[in-house]
Amino acid sequence: MIVQLNGNVNFPITLDPTVWIFDDRKIELDKVFHTPSDEETDDGKQEVWDRNEYQQQIRPPVNKSISRYERKKVLENSYVMPIRHFIHNAEPSVEATEAVLHTNEGEVTITYQQLLESLLLFALDGKPLRENGPVQVLFGDGSNQDEPIQGVHTITVH
Secondary structure, three states, X not given: OOEEEEEOEOOOXXXXXXXHHHOOOOEEHHHHOOOXXXXXXXXXXXXXXXXXXXXXXXXXXXXXXXXXXXXXXXXXXXXXXXXXXXXXXXXXXXXXXXXXXXXXXXXXXXXXXXXXXXXXXXXXXXXXXXXXXXXXXXXXOOOOOOOOEEEEEEEEEO
């Protein structure tokens, strides 16, 4: 249930998606590609998730105590984690142009920019992805949200 981030990076990283459920940087899957209607917003304005603004808030997770309601909510929702946080910590080479996603079914090559904007799906209905995991990759533009890249266990930056 771990994901290796390696290749043309200064610091190869081993990621454990099972602990992200309590990480403050996680995002509910339903809120990533969904723009609320006027009825869903308090002031009548449409709220749009600003990916760039969110990704600039790189801060470590806060291990705060959570209420019983929040704990129940965490164990019922599906979540994604922006990969940008981890790429930044691995310090990839400035010459990086692509990434290879090693899956249970083979390899998928994507651009480095696609990788930076990707989200890692790590929990469905509050449970880790055991069958098609440990993570699934969703592109930041939502182009593959119906068919994410499944079974990703290693990400190699080239």
